[in-house]
Amino acid sequence: MPDPAPSDAELIEAWRRGDEAAAAGLVRRHARAVARYLSASGAGDEVEDLVQETFYRAFRKIDGFRGGARFRTWVMAIGSNALKDLRRRYRRRPVVALEDREIPDSTDPYAEAITHELAQRLQAEIAQLPRMQRDVFLLRAQQGLEYEEIATTLGTTVGAARVHYHHAVQRLKRVAES
Numbered sequence: 001m002p003d004p005a006p007s008d009a010e011l012i013e014a015w016r017r018g019d020e021a022a023a024a025g026l027v028r029r030h031a032r033a034v035a036r037y038l039s040a041s042g043a044g045d046e047v048e049d050l051v052q053e054t055f056y057r058a059f060r061k062i063d064g065f066r067g068g069a070r071f072r073t074w075v076m077a078i079g080s081n082a083l084k085d086l087r088r089r090y091r092r093r094p095v096v097a098l099e100d101r102e103i104p105d106s107t108d109p110y111a112e113a114i115t116h117e118l119a120q121r122l123q124a125e126i127a128q129l130p131r132m133q134r135d136v137f138l139l140r141a142q143q144g145l146e147y148e149e150i151a152t153t154l155g156t157t158v159g160a161a162r163v164h165y166h167h168a169v170q171r172l173k174r175v176a177e178s
Contacts, residue, residue, distance in 0.1 A: 008071040015062060027055050030072050033143060034079045040138045042127070043083055050086065054079040073149040080135065080153060118176060125175045129168050136161050137168035 006014070006025070014022035031051055038054075039047045057078050058065075065074055126134060135154055139145045140161075145153065150161040 009067060012062065012065065012071065015059070023059060026071065030075055031055065033072060034075060037076055037138060037143055038079055038083055040126075040142055041080070041083055041135060043086070046086060050079065050082050053082045057082065069152045070149065073145065073152050076139070076143070076145075077153040077155070121175050122172060125172055129171065132156070133164045133168040133171075136164040137172075140165050
C-alpha cells in the first residue's frame with residue numbers, strides 16, 4: 001500500500017530541514033487556492049506575481065509558523081497582506097474576476113440569458129462590497145474556510161467575521177431578488 005501524502009506539518013518540518021521538494025509540495029498543494037482568493041479579491045493581472053510573493057514571504061517566515069492555525073490559513077493571511085501592500089503602492093481600484101464560476105448549461109436561451117445577467121450583477125455587486133465584507137464572503141463561500149480561520153486570516157474577531165459575512169449575503173440576496 002503506498003504511503004499517504006505527507007501532511008502540511010510534515011512538509012513544513014522537512015522544509016525547515018532544507019528539503020526543497022517539501023517546499024515545492026506546499027506550493028503545489030496551496031498555490032491554486034491562494035490564486036483564486038487573490039483573484040476574487042481584486043488582484044487582476046497581478047495574481048501570479050502575488051502568489052509568488054506570498055510563498056516567498058511565507059518561506060522567509062516559515063520559522064515563525066507555530067501551527068496554531070492551518071498552514072493554508074496562515075498563507076492566505078500572508079497573501080491578503082501582500083495584496084494590501086500592492087494596493088497601497090498602486091492605489092488601484094479592485095476588480096473582482098470570477099472566471100472560475102461556471103454558469104450551468106441551458107437549452108433555453110432565455111433562461112441562459114437571465115442566468116448570465118444575474119451572474120454579472122452578482123459579480124459587480126461583490127466588487128462593490130466593502131473590502132472586509134468582500135474578503136470574508138470570498139474566504140467563506142469560495143474557499144470554504146471556517147469563521148475562526150477567516151478571523152485569523154484577516155486579523156479580526158470571529159464575531160466580526162460572522163457579521164461581515166451576514167451583511168454581504170444580505171446585500172447579494174437583494175441583488176439576486178431584484
